[in-house]
Each structure stands twice: as structure tokens, then as C-alpha cells.
Amino acid sequence: MAVNEPIDPRVRLAISQWPDDAPRGAVSTFCAEHGISRNSFYELRKRAKTDGPAAVLEPRTRRPKSSPSTLSDEVKTRAVAVRSALEVSGLDHGPISVYEKMRAMGLDEVPSTAALSRIFREAGVARVEPKKKPRSAWRRFVYPCPNACWQLDATGYVLTSGRTCVIFQLIDDHSRYAVASHVAWSETAEAAIAVVDKAIATHGVPQRLLTDNGSALNPSRRGYVGQLVAHVSALGIEAITGKPYKPTTQGKNERFHQTLFRYLDKQPLADTLAELQAQVDAFDHIYNTERPHQGLPGRITPLTAWEGTPKADPPRPTIDRPAYAQPVPKRYQFPRAQSPVDLPANTVIRTVGSIGNISLDSVSYRVDAQRAFQQVLVVSVDDKVIVTDLHGEVLIEHTRPAPGVKYVGNGRPRGPRLKNEKPSPMS
Numbered sequence: 001m002a003v004n005e006p007i008d009p010r011v012r013l014a015i016s017q018w019p020d021d022a023p024r025g026a027v028s029t030f031c032a033e034h035g036i037s038r039n040s041f042y043e044l045r046k047r048a049k050t051d052g053p054a055a056v057l058e059p060r061t062r063r064p065k066s067s068p069s070t071l072s073d074e075v076k077t078r079a080v081a082v083r084s085a086l087e088v089s090g091l092d093h094g095p096i097s098v099y100e101k102m103r104a105m106g107l108d109e110v111p112s113t114a115a116l117s118r119i120f121r122e123a124g125v126a127r128v129e130p131k132k133k134p135r136s137a138w139r140r141f142v143y144p145c146p147n148a149c150w151q152l153d154a155t156g157y158v159l160t161s162g163r164t165c166v167i168f169q170l171i172d173d174h175s176r177y178a179v180a181s182h183v184a185w186s187e188t189a190e191a192a193i194a195v196v197d198k199a200i201a202t203h204g205v206p207q208r209l210l211t212d213n214g215s216a217l218n219p220s221r222r223g224y225v226g227q228l229v230a231h232v233s234a235l236g237i238e239a240i241t242g243k244p245y246k247p248t249t250q251g252k253n254e255r256f257h258q259t260l261f262r263y264l265d266k267q268p269l270a271d272t273l274a275e276l277q278a279q280v281d282a283f284d285h286i287y288n289t290e291r292p293h294q295g296l297p298g299r300i301t302p303l304t305a306w307e308g309t310p311k312a313d314p315p316r317p318t319i320d321r322p323a324y325a326q327p328v329p330k331r332y333q334f335p336r337a338q339s340p341v342d343l344p345a346n347t348v349i350r351t352v353g354s355i356g357n358i359s360l361d362s363v364s365y366r367v368d369a370q371r372a373f374q375q376v377l378v379v380s381v382d383d384k385v386i387v388t389d390l391h392g393e394v395l396i397e398h399t400r401p402a403p404g405v406k407y408v409g410n411g412r413p414r415g416p417r418l419k420n421e422k423p424s425p426m427s
Contacts, residue, residue, distance in 0.1 A: 006059045007036055007044075015044045016053035075109050076119050078102075083120065090266030091291060092259065095120065100292040100299060142174055146305075148312040149173040149208040149240075152196065152217065153253040154187045155260075157276065160269045167280060168195040169256055172203075173210070175305035176252060176293050178284040179203050183277045187216045189227035196232065205314040208238045212250060217241075236315030252295075259287065346380045360385065366410040367395055 011034050031038050048056045082101055086093035095116035102110045111119065120126035143149045151173055154166045168182040168191060180199035184191035196209070209232050211217035218241045219226045229239045242249025263283045270276035288306075292299040300308075343349065350358040356369035360378055367376065367387055376395065379386040383400045396410050 007040065008034070009057055011036065012044060012056045013053075015041060016048040016056040018045060071109075071111055071115060071119070075111060076123070078107070079111060079116055079119050080123050080125060083125065088266060090263035091286070092262070092294075096294050096299065097292070143312075144174065145309045145312045146172050146174050146177065147204055147206045147314070149210055150179060150199070150206045151210045151250055151253040152192065153212060153250055153257070154192070154214075154216075155257045157183075157264070159273075159276065160271045165273060165276065166191070167260070167276070168192060169253060169260065170195050170199050171253055171256055172206075172302075172306065173252060174309065175302050176256075176295060177302040177306040178256070178288055181277075181280045181284055183273045183280060185273070187214065189216045192216055192228045193231050196228070200235075204311065205235055206237060207312050207315050208240055210240050210242070210250060212247070213241050213244050234317060236317045238315070255295075343377075344379075348378050349375055350378050351375050358387065363401060363405065364407045365396065365398065366408065368410065371395070 014030075027038060027041060031041050044056050079098060079102065082105075083093045083098045086097060086101060091097065095113040098116055099110060099113050117126065149172075150170055152168065152170045154168045156164055157167055158164055163185075165183060165185050166187045168180075168184065168187075169178065170180045171178050179202070180195050182191060182195035182198065184194075192211075200206075211228075213219065213221050215222070215226065216228070217226065218229050218239050220229060220239070221241065221244065232239055247254055260280070260283055263286075264279060267279050270279060288303045289301055291301065293302055293305070296302070296305050348360075350360070352358055352367050352371045352374050354372050356367050356372055357364045358367055358376065358378065359365075360380075365385065365387065371389075375390060377388045377390065377392075379388065384397065385400060386397045387395045389395060398408050401408055
């Protein structure tokens with residue numbers, strides 16, 4: 001028999017009719033056969049003698065005589081009202097948010113978050129999500145201090161006229177502090193630079209800027225340098241991106257969009273960009289200073305987290321350093337050279353490739369890797385191929401290869417040659 005399973009009524013009847021002259025050991029045998037304890041047997045036997053055999057047949061209630069922690073109907077009604085007020089305001093209205101709001105209101109009796117969940121389910125105002133993962137299954141990555149990394153992303157919105165616009169949201173990764181927001185007609189590099197400059201003017205220069213791979217934010221994976229990347233790189237900021245089609249890397253900003261939309265849905269629909277910008281600024285103030293953030297330790301506000309830890313040191317500007325590491329595809333950095341008009345008919349101009357080769361008549365000639373991306377002259381005389389620099393110095397000279405040969409080396413080993421300073425033992 002299970003621990004909390006009620007005793008069968010037939011067993012209870014047998015206990016109530018137990019003879020006083022039962023042989024020694026009969027009680028132990030009876031209890032073992034029916035899976036009950038000796039304490040339960042003698043408790044029921046005692047009850048049958050005091051209250052009568054009928055009192056043994058039904059199990060008694062296990063409800064305590066008093067329950068000091070039981071919530072009154074007034075407390076339950078107040079909790080539902082606070083949740084409704086938060087929902088109407090466009091703010092988070094889950095059990096944790098309601099708990100923090102009731103504490104901030106200074107109420108005498110504030111139910112726990114588990115009790116609030118139970119109250120909302122009983123009232124029919126909460127959505128049951130049995131498949132939702134528990135918070136213990138979450139894994140977070142947070143930078144150690146403010147200004148160590150900012151996250152930038154844009155999300156679409158619609159005005160009253162039906163015209164679409166975008167909202168740029170820039171937050172600090174460590175504190176979730178909204179450092180700046182900007183409303184623009186479309187997702188452009190100019191608008192992205194504007195919101196970054198607005199945040200830098202107020203809060204300083206961050207060490208990193210995390211964005212997605214959009215063409216207006218960071219198109220480095222597409223093979224060219226974007227305007228935003230060049231702008232922040234000149235300030236020493238490291239522009240980083242998440243993997244393509246992996247928005248979870250920018251998960252903090254994606255969740256920030258959801259909180260913003262929940263607030264804007266409860267506000268009058270904006271007619272102009274200026275009205276929408278005012279609504280977004282009001283939301284940022286509430287988000288930073290009034291709303292406890294569930295993703296922060298102790299559920300503090302982003303402003304408290306922002307001010308509670310020293311800021312990261314600003315990076316050093318690196319204006320002379322290229323914003324995008326070499327090699328860069330030639331079509332973006334090295335346009336095809338045009339042959340001067342005064343070149344002889346048997347002479348053409350070529351640009352040395354990134355590995356030191358040139359191509360002539362479907363044959364690749366090795367020149368020198370040290371001359372990568374430089375222009376050279378290729379002269380064809382009878383069966384000779386001569387490669388010179390623009391000043392006439394001969395770099396390589398070869399006889400035309402046999403048909404089918406596609407590569408001609410320069411006769412030198414690849415890489416620098418190490419000099420042996422020690423005398424040979426055979427000398």
C-alpha cells in the first residue's frame with residue numbers, strides 16, 4: 001500500500017471487530033498481509049473503542065484546524081487588480097512583476113510568486129504553459145561590466161497613416177540599460193550611426209558593438225565594410241556579429257523589442273515620427289528606472305545595475321588601422337586596372353593577386369607574394385613572357401609553356417629562406 005493511500009474499508013471493518021483475545025502475533029501478521037503499520041492498526045482500534053465502530057470506516061480529513069498562511073479573498077482581489085493595472089499600462093504583468101509592484105506599493109500582505117501564479121490560474125486570467133522550460137534550464141552570458149558591450153537592433157512599426165518605420169534600440173549587455181533609442185523611416189546606416197552617436201555622447205564609448213548581419217549594421221560577412229562598422233572602428237570599438245539566422249545571440253535586444261511592443265500597444269497610435277519618439281523615450285525611462293528586470297540578480301532596475309558596477313575603460317581610437325582585415329576581395333578594394341593608351345601592342349598591365357600570381361592566356365605565372373595587389377607590365381616577345389614593374393625592372397622571364405600547362409612558378413622556393421649561420425661540419 002502506498003504511503004498516503006487510504007486504508008481499505010474492509011480492513012477498517014476487520015480492525016473495528018478485532019477480538020480482544022486474539023493470539024499473540026496476530027496483529028503483526030494482519031498488518032503485514034494488508035500493508036499497514038502497527039501504529040495505524042492501534043490508532044484505528046483506539047478510535048473504535050472511543051467513538052464506536054462506525055467512526056473507523058471513513059478516513060478523517062487531513063485538513064489542519066487552522067491555516068494562518070491562507071490568503072483572504074481581499075488579498076486575491078487586490079493581486080488580480082494590480083495585474084490588470086500593469087496589463088493596461090502595457091508593462092509586464094506576470095507573477096514576478098505583480099509581486100515586485102505590490103512590494104513597491106507598500107502593501108501589508110504580499111503573496112509569494114507561487115501563490116500569485118495559483119491565484120491567477122484560479123481567476124482564469126493566466127495562460128497555462130505546461131511545456132515551458134523552467135528558469136533553472138536557462139543559460140545566460142553577460143559581460144562583466146557596463147560599456148563592455150552594447151547590443152543594437154532595429155524593429156519595424158506602423159504609424160496611423162499605414163506608413164512603416166523602424167525603431168533602433170541600443171542596450172547595454174551587462175545592465176540591460178537602454179542607452180539610446182532612435183526612430184527613423186527605414187533601417188539605414190545613417191540612422192544606425194545616429195543612435196550610436198547619441199548614446200556615446202551621453203554614456204561614453206563602449207568596447208564592443210554587437211549587431212546582426214544586416215546591410216545597414218554590419219555586412220562584414222558579405223565581404224565589404226559597412227558605414228557603421230567604419231564609423232565605430234575609427235573610435236576603437238570592436239564591431240561583432242552573431243551567426244547568420246541565429247537571433248538568439250542578440251536575445252537580450254530581441255526580448256527588449258517584445259517589452260517595447262507590449263507598452264506601445266496600450267498607447268495611442270502615433271501619427272508622426274516625433275510622437276513615436278516621445279512614446280519610446282517615455283518607455284525607456286520606465287524601463288530603466290521603474291521596472292524591475294527579471295534577468296538581473298535580485299530583480300533590480302537596469303539603472304541600479306548600470307550604476308552599481310564601474311564602467312569598462314573606453315577603447316583607444318585606431319584611425320590608421322583598416323576597419324576590415326585583409327585580404328579584402330579585389331572587386332571591393334582593387335578595381336581592374338585600365339591599360340594606358342601609349343602601351344605597345346605586345347604589352348599589357350596586370351594586377352598581382354593576393355598570393356603573388358598573374359594570369360595571361362589562361363596560364364597563371366608566379367611573380368612574388370610580396371608584390372600582392374601591385375600593378376606590373378607583361379611583355380610578350382615571340383615565345384618569351386617577361387614581367388616587369390612599372391619602372392621597367394624585370395621580375396620574372398619565362399619561355400611560353402607547352403599547351404596544357406596552367407601554372408608556371410618563379411623558380412624560387414615559397415616562403416623566406418633561413419640562413420644557416422653555423423659553419424658546415426664538412427667545411
